[in-house]
Amino acid sequence: MRILVVEDDAVLADGLKVGLGLYGATLDIVGNCADGRAALAADVFDAVVLDIMLPDGSGIDLLASLRAKGDRIPILLLTALDEVSDRIKGLDAGADDYLGKPFDLDELAARVRAISRRQEGRASSSVSHNGVTLDLARLTATVDGRDTIQLSRREFAILSALMERPGVVLSKADLEGRLYGWQEEVESNTVEVHVHKLRSKIGHSKIETMRGIGYRMRQTPS
Secondary structure (H helix, E strand, O other), X not given: OEEEEEOOOHHHXXXXXXXXXXXXXXXXEEXXXXXXXXXXXXXXXXXXXEEOEXXXXXXXXXXXXXXXXXXXXOEEEEEOOOOHHHHXXXXXXXXXXXXXXXXXHHHHHHHHHHHHHHHOOOOOOEEEEOXXXXXXXXXXXXXXXXXXXXXXXXXXXXXHHHHXXXXXXXOHHHXXXXXXXXXXXXXXXXXXXXXXXXXXXXXXXXXXXXXXXXXXXXXXXX
């Protein structure tokens, strides 16, 4: 999952990047409304964690402007303003959820997964395709109901990207976008290495290579 965090507290933002990274997320961080707006215009994200009190204005104004344009990206408001009236204002402006500071990181991760799941029209925290079931909360997989397979953060990121759109070919650049934030150096063969490791864990035939194009989950039983 690729998440944009709009938060001006650098210590908190760094903590979110490390903490949510443990759940398989890739985070990009900006510190104000203007940079948040520019980031959303320039790149594709699965969800936004948005502070309300920002140096150049209110996160609610940014939220309202996105909804006015028809942008349906899942957005969780994160703020120290936790009065009932504040929550109502944020939710009525189009927020999918609201969490007050201080907060538990496990709860934040669960709420982000929940709003993303609702956006995709899924009721469960797992995704299944062609005998593979991926647990989005635990970063594990099972194949044909057998033993639980532990996945690294990057293995999980690739597999979840492929399983969220089964049958759709994702390019190497698409998958790199799920693995790396803006400030991270992209290693040339990372995707190939992690696809190889995934195949050794879930079965070599489960992920197809479309030569010169990218990768996809096999559509028919293998």
